[in-house]
Amino acid sequence: MTGFFHETAFYGTDDAFLAHAVPFLENGLRAGEPSVVACTEQNTALLRAVLGSTGVIYRPGADQYSRPSEAISSYRELFREYTADGARQMRVVGDVPHPGMGAPWDWWARYEAAANLAYAEFPVWGLCPYDTRTTPAEVLADVVRTHPNIATAPGAHEVNPGYREGLAATAQVPDVLERAVPAVDVVAPSASAVREAVSAAIRGIDLTEDGAHDVVYAASEIVTNGLTHxxxxxxxxxxxxxxRVVVAVTDQGSGPSDPLTGLVPTTETLSAGLGLWILHRTCDYVSMGRDADGFTVRVSIGGQT
Known part of the structure; x- marks a missing residue:
């Protein structure tokens, strides 16, 4: 294998999950390939009961998939380490978070699209199994669009005819706080005016010092990106x-088309990518997408998302 082989599989029972994952990992172990499991506690326990610990690299799914930018950074570091040690192929089974697991989906949908580019240089076979008992139908549709390959049955690895290169057209989901009248609502603001308005609006909110700084920075950065790009x-x-604070900035453009935007760092001074990447590393949730109102970047900081 010379690049990233991104595959999904759907299952509806624990036995079906094992039927996909166990042979996949066993074949990798027999070939001497580093084989990684980054699954939910339940699926990890199922795999440990069959495979044990010998040879398998277990990573807690909640840690590996804490946020998309962290997942990419962590995986790339792991893949570099093993390829530097001479690995010619690696295997990963990972449970990507979704609403059925209590996680917002938008940025994980972008992660699944971005993975095709973010890991392209590495000889990795990544299997992303999704439980049809808990995964919403709209998420399953995004999964089909973002995976070039699909295991239609255990051991049946096929090119996915439903794959579409680029971003999935995931619907924007407003935060529950957006049901209320906004505390700040301005059109064509300057970044400095936004910083002042946000600083005043968040006084008295139970945020950490870092959280308050992150809100002001995020507001300023997103407005600057909207005005510039x-x-x-x-x-x-x-x-x-x-x-908790939710910030949303909407413009009438189409937004970035690159799935990697915000999920990996960039040094390009004319790009919005570096600031958005910092937001993905500091905010509790970042959503980016276009709907009837325009292209919106929204972030949530503090409390529970």
Whole structure:
């Protein structure tokens, strides 16, 4: 294998999960390939009961998939380490978070699309199994669109006719706080004016010092990106409760088409990618996409998303 082989599989029972994952890992171990499991606690326990610990590299799924940018950074570091040690192929079974697991989906849908580029240089076979008992139908549709390969049955590895290169057209899901009137709502703001308005609006909210700094930085960065790279008018809104803040910036452009935007760092000074990457490393949730109102970047900081 000379590059990333990105595959999905769907299952509806524990036995079906094992039928996909166990031979996949056993074949890798027999070939001397580093074989990684980064699954939920339940699926990890199922695999440990069959495979044990010998040879398998177990990573807690909650740690590996804490946020998309962290997952990419961690996997790339792992893949570099093993290829430097001479690995000619690696295997990974990973449970990517989704709403059926209590996680927002938008940025994980972008992760699944970005993985095709982010890991392209590495000889890795990645299997992303999805449980049809808990995965929403709209998520399964995105999974089909973002995986070039599909295991239609255990051992049946086929080119996926439903794969579409680039971003999945995931619907934007407004935060529950957006049901209220925004505490700040301005059109065509300057970054400095936004920083002042946000600093005033979040006084009294139960945020850590770092959290308050992250809100101000995120607001300023997203507005700057909208004014620099978007299409006017640019609208800034902020909502908050006792412990959480949501910021949304909307412009009339199409937004970045590169699936890697925000998920990997960039040194290009004319790109929005570096600031958005910092947001993905500091905010509790980042959503990017276009709907009837325009292209919106929204972030959530503090409390529970």
């Amino acid at each position: 978007g299409v006017a008018p640019v609208r800034f809104r902020l909502w908050a409760d006792e412990s």
